[in-house]
Amino acid sequence: MTSGLQLIAVPGIPLVRAGDDLAGFILQGLATAGVALKDDDVLVVAQKIVSKAEGRLVDLTTISPSARAEELARVVRKDPRLVEIVLSESRRVVRAVKDVLIVEHRLGLVMANAGVDQSNAADPHGPPFALMLPKDPDASAARIREELRRHSGCSIGVVINDSFGRPWRVGTVGVAIGCAGLPVVLDLRGDPDLFGRSLQTSVLGYADEIAAAASLLMGQADEARPVVLVRGLKKDAPHQSAQALLRPAGEDLFT
Amino acid sequence: MTSGLQLIAVPGIPLVRAGDDLAGFILQGLATAGVALKDDDVLVVAQKIVSKAEGRLVDLTTISPSARAEELARVVRKDPRLVEIVLSESRRVVRAVKDVLIVEHRLGLVMANAGVDQSNAADPHGPPFALMLPKDPDASAARIREELRRHSGCSIGVVINDSFGRPWRVGTVGVAIGCAGLPVVLDLRGDPDLFGRSLQTSVLGYADEIAAAASLLMGQADEARPVVLVRGLKKDAPHQSAQALLRPAGEDLFT
Numbered sequence: 001m002t003s004g005l006q007l008i009a010v011p012g013i014p015l016v017r018a019g020d021d022l023a024g025f026i027l028q029g030l031a032t033a034g035v036a037l038k039d040d041d042v043l044v045v046a047q048k049i050v051s052k053a054e055g056r057l058v059d060l061t062t063i064s065p066s067a068r069a070e071e072l073a074r075v076v077r078k079d080p081r082l083v084e085i086v087l088s089e090s091r092r093v094v095r096a097v098k099d100v101l102i103v104e105h106r107l108g109l110v111m112a113n114a115g116v117d118q119s120n121a122a123d124p125h126g127p128p129f130a131l132m133l134p135k136d137p138d139a140s141a142a143r144i145r146e147e148l149r150r151h152s153g154c155s156i157g158v159v160i161n162d163s164f165g166r167p168w169r170v171g172t173v174g175v176a177i178g179c180a181g182l183p184v185v186l187d188l189r190g191d192p193d194l195f196g197r198s199l200q201t202s203v204l205g206y207a208d209e210i211a212a213a214a215s216l217l218m219g220q221a222d223e224a225r226p227v228v229l230v231r232g233l234k235k236d237a238p239h240q241s242a243q244a245l246l247r248p249a250g251e252d253l254f255t
Numbered sequence: 256m257t258s259g260l261q262l263i264a265v266p267g268i269p270l271v272r273a274g275d276d277l278a279g280f281i282l283q284g285l286a287t288a289g290v291a292l293k294d295d296d297v298l299v300v301a302q303k304i305v306s307k308a309e310g311r312l313v314d315l316t317t318i319s320p321s322a323r324a325e326e327l328a329r330v331v332r333k334d335p336r337l338v339e340i341v342l343s344e345s346r347r348v349v350r351a352v353k354d355v356l357i358v359e360h361r362l363g364l365v366m367a368n369a370g371v372d373q374s375n376a377a378d379p380h381g382p383p384f385a386l387m388l389p390k391d392p393d394a395s396a397a398r399i400r401e402e403l404r405r406h407s408g409c410s411i412g413v414v415i416n417d418s419f420g421r422p423w424r425v426g427t428v429g430v431a432i433g434c435a436g437l438p439v440v441l442d443l444r445g446d447p448d449l450f451g452r453s454l455q456t457s458v459l460g461y462a463d464e465i466a467a468a469a470s471l472l473m474g475q476a477d478e479a480r481p482v483v484l485v486r487g488l489k490k491d492a493p494h495q496s497a498q499a500l501l502r503p504a505g506e507d508l509f510t
Binding site (some may be wrong): 003004006007008009011095100101102109131158163166167168169170171173174185186188196202203204206207208209210212213215216217219225231232233243245246247252253254 | 258259260261262263264266286350354355357358364365368418421422423424425426427428429440441443455458461463464465467468470471472474479487488499500501502507508509
């Protein structure tokens with residue numbers, strides 16, 4: 001494995017609007033920073049700007065909540081229109097109590113509010129908006145990767161990350177919701193340990209660790225650092241989809 | 256926040272035995288790498304070497320499993336002596352099915368096997384050993400920090416990390432089980448977002464993200480990289496214990 005890593009917040013990414021060219025912003029930011037892409041670099045891009053570029057904003061005033069959304073909104077004490085959007089993005093409700101609505105997103109992600117977010121989504125002086133996850137985050141990552149390859153000639157990886165809460169632990173951590181051009185889960189179960197005993201627990205959530213590392217630089221309130229370059233990762237394992245990080249619901253002990 | 260991070264695997268850490276001076280190994284490794292410590296550096300140290308230095312190995316042949324351990328061992332299909340040690344380190348069993356034993360460790364950590372590990376713990380040609388978590392990982396981190404301060408004059412942070420599985424997601428990620436000299440959870444709930452709306456979900460599991468980032472360099476099979484220096488973190492928030500990352504059991508939805 002690697003013996004050193006460098007993480008660089010790509011400077012100068014502007015506020016993103018629907019239709020914006022993220023790869024273009026990233027290349028411009030890297031040029032400003034005087035950084036030339038290299039093969040095996042990984043770019044971690046915050047979900048929020050990918051969603052914005054893809055026009056995943058919904059005007060809440062256009063939403064008529066269903067009876068089910070109204071009822072659930074009373075339990076979780078959230079805007080029924082927001083709950084309606086969450087339900088439309090979800091396969092099932094996992095937990096619903098005061099202030100907390102955990103669902104299985106249609107992509108298979110178990111997460112709060114189906115990733116639907118009101119903060120930083122739009123100007124509060126305009127109508128209220130909510131921002132949904134990208135339609136297909138793996139495809140979004142692949143598109144950004146392809147654009148960057150076209151301009152730089154380099155084979156890089158792209159991770160789209162979001163911040164997830166966890167059972168039992170306080171605070172959110174960055175996780176990978178879309179990936180292209182890198183291994184996502186590393187299975188070391190065949191490798192012997194230092195004494196030749198085979199490793200017991202050694203499937204690594206590799207892309208989630210990359211997402212968490214990048215999240216250290218991204219902050220939350222300041223959207224000026226939504227892209228982080230990670231340099232020094234060297235993994236020859238096959239590339240995977242972010243779906244490789246999802247345990248099949250039937251195999252999970254915490255449904 | 257920071258705009259760049261550097262992670263360096265500290266070279267030359269030897270196989271650790273009970274009583275070894277970890278801070279000494281770390282200082283020697285840093286000298287080999289030509290790296291001088293700076294204020295605000297954070298050293299992430301793998302739980303396994305801390306446990307070894309503290310003599311947390313148990314010879315399995317000395318353990319007589321209780322009836323409860325025997326019964327549980329049949330369910331989870333593990334060595335009853337190992338299960339006895341796991342129970343002795345735990346407050347309660349959270350889930351027990353074939354191949355999986357999730358407990359609440361006496362420190363409050365919800366984790367597989369109470370962190371008791373057989374891989375890399377000792378020579379397989381000798382008697383079978385198991386390795387337990389440090390008795391008090393915050394105290395272990397504080398001791399390493401103090402030793403490093405005494406020798407370097409620098410105020411650094413120390414994180415002791417371990418690899419945890421997660422509900423719903425495949426693969427382990429690094430988490431912080433012991434901390435000294437750094438903020439552990441960042442509460443940004445008071446900060447406004449870019450449009451002045453106050454942030455909704457903005458308690459960050461900061462030390463867990465540091466632990467995950469370092470884990471990218473540590474690998475699992477190769478114990479030559481159990482210490483990682485993280486440089487570039489700049490957080491003025493108050494220092495905390497790793498206990499700040501534990502949600503009180505009564506407030507959790509996945510008991």
